[in-house]
Amino acid sequence: MSLDLGQCSDGELAALALGGQERAYREFLRRYRDPVYRLVRNTIRDSEEALDVTQESFVSAFAALKRYDRERPFKLWISRIAINKCRDWARRRAVRSFFTRAQPIEDAFDLASDGASPETEAGDRAELGRVSAAIGYLPLKLREALILRAIEGMSQAEAAEALGVTEKTVETRLYRARASLNELLRD
Numbered sequence: 001m002s003l004d005l006g007q008c009s010d011g012e013l014a015a016l017a018l019g020g021q022e023r024a025y026r027e028f029l030r031r032y033r034d035p036v037y038r039l040v041r042n043t044i045r046d047s048e049e050a051l052d053v054t055q056e057s058f059v060s061a062f063a064a065l066k067r068y069d070r071e072r073p074f075k076l077w078i079s080r081i082a083i084n085k086c087r088d089w090a091r092r093r094a095v096r097s098f099f100t101r102a103q104p105i106e107d108a109f110d111l112a113s114d115g116a117s118p119e120t121e122a123g124d125r126a127e128l129g130r131v132s133a134a135i136g137y138l139p140l141k142l143r144e145a146l147i148l149r150a151i152e153g154m155s156q157a158e159a160a161e162a163l164g165v166t167e168k169t170v171e172t173r174l175y176r177a178r179a180s181l182n183e184l185l186r187d
Contacts, residue, residue: 025062032075035152036082037136042147043086043134053089057082079162082146090140111120134184138177145173
């Protein structure tokens with residue numbers, strides 16, 4: 001009889017993966033691929049690059065699985081890794097841009113379209129695009145806090161753990177992000 005991996009906790013899956021069960025890795029991917037992709041896409045604002053960064057996040061997580069604390073949710077651990085990969089990606093992009101000057105600075109503010117569904121009203125698309133563009137203008141640290149709390153639905157404690165900061169820092173960043181967002185949307 002085969003073990004139902006869907007019923008296993010994250011800690012049990014980690015133990016199985018470390019024990020050589022390839023299916024455990026696939027179960028981690030099944031559970032967390034979509035939330036990690038959304039987090040990455042919303043952070044770096046590039047849908048195509050988000051696929052690569054998401055893959056890098058899982059590769060790094062699986063390579064470091066021995067360091068995962070099985071008492072804690074895997075989602076928080078992989079989210080922290082994904083955020084660090086987004087920061088790495090942003091640094092690499094900045095360095096490439098500096099040296100190649102292939103893209104004008106104006107292009108840095110262009111946002112990838114998420115391609116709203118056809119049945120979405122034109123007004124809703126315009127407002128969503130406006131809010132999305134405004135989020136893209138937020139400083140990275142504010143944007144990360146906002147995405148984790150408002151879009152990914154993490155608690156303040158979870159967001160703090162994922163970002164490696166205190167809950168008070170998340171609260172402050174979230175306050176500043178919302179204030180900046182209101183100001184940007186007013187203009």
